[in-house]
Amino acid sequence: MASGGDDIEEIQEETGARVTFHDRDTNRDSKDDRTVIIRGSTEAAQKAELMIHQIISDMPKIITEEVEVPGYCLGRLIGRGGESIREMSRVSKCKIFIDRTQDSRATHAPRTITITGPQEQIQLAKTLIEEKVEEEEEFRAMTAVNAANREQRKPLKRRADDGREKISLPSRVVEPEGRWDSGDTLQQIVEASPVKEFMEVFVSAVEHPGHFWLQIINTAALNLDKLVDDMTAFYSNAEIAQEYTVTEVKEGKLVAAPFEHDKSWYRARVLSVAGDKLDLYYLDFGDSGFAPLVDVRELRPEYLSLPEQAIECKLAGVKPAGAEWSEETCDAFESLTHCAEWKVMSARTVGYEPDSAGRQRPCVQLMDNVAEQPVEVAAVLVSRGLAAWEAPPAAASAVTTETVSTDLQPQSDPKPD
Known part of the structure; x- marks a missing residue:
């Protein structure tokens, strides 16, 4: 019967019979048989029964398919608080199950996604999953380029406490299993997870x-690379940078500062002041270093929006x-x-x-x-x-056993101190 009882209303209007379920409190997603009660004249009841049988025979066959995706795509597929997987389930009208019982230490290892629903809707779900995987591959390609362009600097000793082809995912039809009857919602499962994914x-x-x-x-990492590029271009202009000369400084002040091992400019916090020499903590990298007061600049407000x-x-x-x-x-x-x-x-x-x-x-x-x-x-x-x-x-x-699934019928910055 259609969601909201539309089919039942249509049968009642067309036949004049009254149609109800005897076990009306049973979960509508349950696979157990349910008893339909038809009240009315003999002719009306027979016509209603025929219409019910016709609806059942016209229902699409429910099958289950499995697809494999790289483990590093799970975050994008699930989304913040499960938002992405719920949306894909809602749009495709399929139940989507992500197997997280596998050892997640290898992020490149394939992970299994199981999709249950009519064949046509499963194909739509697979298309939506492929789009998410393609988005992740594009993001990783951009990250790789940015990482290759970053300076590989020698780590400082710390001071204590201071153009690809379109993606097509192979799939296979699998036999249905009892695991679909758990009844857990995505939100319940995610909130119960004691350990995060890698x-x-x-x-x-x-x-x-x-x-x-x-x-x-993540996306913020790409934004950081752009921020460093923008800051470097801005503060490397001698005339403009002079307008941002630091005249007064105290512990905790946020400044723009170069790093001694490269020519780029970064966000930094002043840890201490010793005369004209500043002890700096670089917010986005964790390094500490010293710089003369004359070498640092006031940090423009627009450079504060990205969190540390x-x-x-x-x-x-x-x-x-x-x-x-x-x-x-x-x-x-x-x-x-x-x-x-x-x-x-x-x-x-x-x-x-x-x-x-x-x-x-x-x-x-x-x-x-x-x-x-x-x-x-x-x-x-x-x-x-x-x-x-x-x-x-x-x-x-220890590897934690976790599952992420959706119901078959889804519910319709740093601050200056």
């Missing part, structure tokens, strides 16, 4: 494995092998994470710990996917005797 990141700065900075590879891109993190599950992190360990960690080389790593938040200032710092699992088998950075440090496990490694590397 995301792609750059490691931009390192003090030691217990204190380093990540940049998440550097995220302070701790490597999950490990602690120093000795009393503190050794220089050898820090060097190995920088090498394993390709620090400031703008090579893609995979990261997943597994918990939070307070830092020395009481702020909650993400504890992340880091993976390098350069090889066929992903390499876990923490495990390598432990195997070399450069770190020790805080807990059994299985606790840090």
